Amino acid sequence: MYDILIADDSAEIRKGLMLKLKWEDYGFRAAAEAADGAEALAVLQERRYPVLITDIRMPVMDGLELLRECAIRFPGTKTIVLSAYDDFPLVQTAIRKGAKDYLLKPVIKTELIAALVSLKRELDAEKERTIAQLSRGELPESEAASRIRAYGLAEWALAEQPVRFAVAEMRIPEARAPGGAQSGDSFKEAYRLLMTEIASQWGSHVETFGEKERPDRMFFVVHSDPSVTRNDGDGRQDGLLGRFLADVREKVVRYLRVELAIGVGHPVSGYRNWSAGLASSLLALSRSKSDKVSQTIYGDDPDEDNELSFAILRRFCLAVENADEGEALQTLKEISEAGKRSSVQAFSFFLVQLGLRMGEIIRKYDLKNLDPLRLLWPYINSAWDCDAIDRIVRDIREMTLQAVASLKGLKGKGREDTIEAIRKYMHENYGEELTLSAIAEQFHYNVAYLSDSFHKSTGSTFSDYLLGIRMDRASRLLQESDLKIVNVSELTGFSSPAYFSNVFKGYYGMGPNEYRKKRAHT
The missing domain is CATH 1.20.272 (Zinc Finger, Delta Prime; domain 3)
Known part of the structure; x- marks a missing residue:
């Protein structure tokens, strides 16, 4: 279930949207509202919402400025804009600023549903990638909590409630399809789609993800209920997990006519331990027999005082x-x-x-x-x-x-060349949103390593160096052009003129207007 924030200066329109349809039927919840862009930003600051529906024309901060701020501060938030018929040029601007869709007022229910269905497809794919990254320990701590909350995973990843990982490996009996259709890419895609569909039928109890390198494998994260345990002759199974795995085996055999080897990991709590849960499921799978018969293998808990932490x-x-x-x-x-x-x-x-x-x-x-x-x-x-x-x-x-x-x-031989390339990129793109983590990803560097290397090479931190570029460019624009402060602010990568003026004053000891006047008399 994905939460939606609705921003519109009309309370009547906000209420009408909330009552327009049964949001839960489409995987969403109309969870919060705001009367203008500034209020919407304050709500997003408190908690990230994966979807924002906003009017274009609002007081205090309009929809376009809100979209710009969201692109900088909450880049993962998907936006749908609301507009009147005479706002089409503004709608085009909104689309350029990253809006996913637009709806004309008054909002037609079928058009709203179509926009939500499209968004949910995109959000589901991103949610799957997030779960995979959390499970492999790939997601930086700085991003983990906000992504977890945005995709409705807090109960899974932040709470102490245990989960168990299971990996299901498809095994095709040679006598059944020697080099036939069951070994092709389309069949593996059918396997992935079936597993995803089975998991979705278990609602909030099961999440799933796959991996490109092994299309014959699918991973499941299942809420574990340690208070309900039974032995049904196929190994240890807690109630929910046992019923889910039985459902998976039955449907895979019925629809695809293949066998499954399933490795089940030990229970883990909190996303920082998910990589251990994933590893234990793979370890359990490694103990499966090499024949093509379906089997489920359970991994034991690791030693509590294990030094290999x-x-x-x-x-x-x-x-x-x-x-x-x-x-x-x-x-x-x-x-x-x-x-x-x-x-x-x-x-x-x-x-x-x-x-x-x-x-x-x-x-x-x-x-x-x-x-x-x-x-x-x-x-x-x-x-x-x-x-x-x-x-x-x-x-x-x-x-x-x-x-x-x-x-x-x-990183050695090419480090200076890379730092020089990064500096050149910063000088050419200072007007865009630039962050150390985004640059590190673009140039294939570890964030901490790049930060240290950049400081050693330039004598400045990344943020100080970028600020210097922006302030130098701003000062030249103030001296050499008649551009308004709001335009200078936008051209040098600042999200609001007020913030730009404060930063400029802190850097040069005077505000941009005073700076321009003084330079005009020298």
Whole structure:
């Protein structure tokens, strides 16, 4: 269910929209309202809403200024604009500023429904990507909480209520379709669509996501009910999870005539532990039999005092990504020592997590000839003695040295060129919204590493350097043109003239009007 914020200066129109249809039937809830753009921004500041429906003409702050502010401060919010027939030029401007759709007043119910259906498709895809990123530990902390709330995942990801991950791998009996239609891309797409449809029928109890690299696999996140447990001969199943998996198996066999191997992870609470839950489901799947018979394998909880924690994994991967060979090898030594004191299950579980996280780094930087999961998979659940652990660590060490060497080549030799390219980009695009995280993503850098490298190369922080560019350009526009302050503000990347004037005064010791007058007399 996605929450909607409605902004219109007419209370009658706001009320009419809320009563126009049964929003819940289309996956939405008309949850909040605002009388103008400034009030809408204040509401969004308190809590991010995934959808905003706004009038174009409003007092205090109109719809166009609201759209501009949303694009800067709440870029994930989808907007639909309301307009009268004579507002079409403004509608065109709104579309250019990122509005997803527009509705003419008075709003026709069928047109509103069509706009909502289109938006829901887009939001569902983004929600799936968000769940996948949370599950793999890919989403930065700075974005996680707002994305979780925007997509209605707070009960899952922020609360203490446990969830369990399950991975379902499609297995096609060779006798059934030797090289036939069941092995093609269209069949795998049918599998994905069926699994998504099954999950949707379980409402708020189940979420699902897939991965491009393995179209034969689908992942589920299921609300866990530890108070209801039973054994039905197919392993341990809590009530909801057991019924859901039985439903999945029955429908996949009935509609697609294939078998399923399902790995079920241990319960985890809070999104910071989701990557551990995902890893434990993959570890459970790794213990499945190689035949084509449907089977469900449950993973045990990891050791509570396990020294191979998420913290040591994060430290190792951060060192690799920052091309810090010394720190990476030192952390690997600690992993080796902790592995010898851990159970086979705990160490195997850690190897799956390590393979997943290293795989993210390798994909992010497009490093060739490195496949950590393929390297580590033969060792999963077979590290029975210290000699085996030594062999594993030697292989990980070799992979680490290769990754660090490749990253040093990217970040060492090319670092100054990259920083220069970023500086050039900033000088050419200072009028747009520029953030360190967006630049880091565009140039394929870790945010912390780029921040440090930029400071070392320029002697300034990213934000100070950008501010310097904008202030220099603003001062020249004030001296060399008759542009109004509002235009100078917009051209130099500021969202409002008042904010621009405050920043300018803090930088030059006087406001823009005073600066212009003084320069005119010199």
